[in-house]
Amino acid sequence: MDIIYLRDLRIETVIGIFDWERATRQTVSIDLEMGADIRKAADTDSIDDTLDYKAVAKRIIDFVSASEFQLVETLSERIAEIVIGEFDVPWVRLRLSKPGAIRGAQDVGIVIERGSRD
Numbered sequence: 001m002d003i004i005y006l007r008d009l010r011i012e013t014v015i016g017i018f019d020w021e022r023a024t025r026q027t028v029s030i031d032l033e034m035g036a037d038i039r040k041a042a043d044t045d046s047i048d049d050t051l052d053y054k055a056v057a058k059r060i061i062d063f064v065s066a067s068e069f070q071l072v073e074t075l076s077e078r079i080a081e082i083v084i085g086e087f088d089v090p091w092v093r094l095r096l097s098k099p100g101a102i103r104g105a106q107d108v109g110i111v112i113e114r115g116s117r118d
């Protein structure tokens, strides 16, 4: 399986369990790996024969910007569902982090894999 990826897609959103986090927007960073077969597009050199990572990024930006979840778990799961369900992607690995959310740590977050690599 080939992988098409986005790295460090930074989006401002409302996320968190504390009162101050409900009142301000924070940045989340998303790394997304998406299973794909790139051979047809490599033959035809046509965007119509592959997963358009720009279209995926736009959909995620629109969704995350408008979302107001408490947990990174919930936001990550919803993003994975969108990518698999709307873009016909068989497998995703998603890392979602909140830079600077924990004093002393560069970032904190979650990694999930959904779908099948077969």
Ligand SMILES: Nc1nc2c(c(=O)[nH]1)N=C([C@H](O)[C@@H](O)CO)CN2
Pocket: 015, 016, 017, 018, 021, 070, 071, 072, 073, 098, 101, 102
């Ligand atoms: N497993 C999780 N633990 C915590 C989360 C979370 O989303 N998942 N969130 C917080 C706070 O919102 C934190 O990011 C702010 O410091 C704490 N623990």
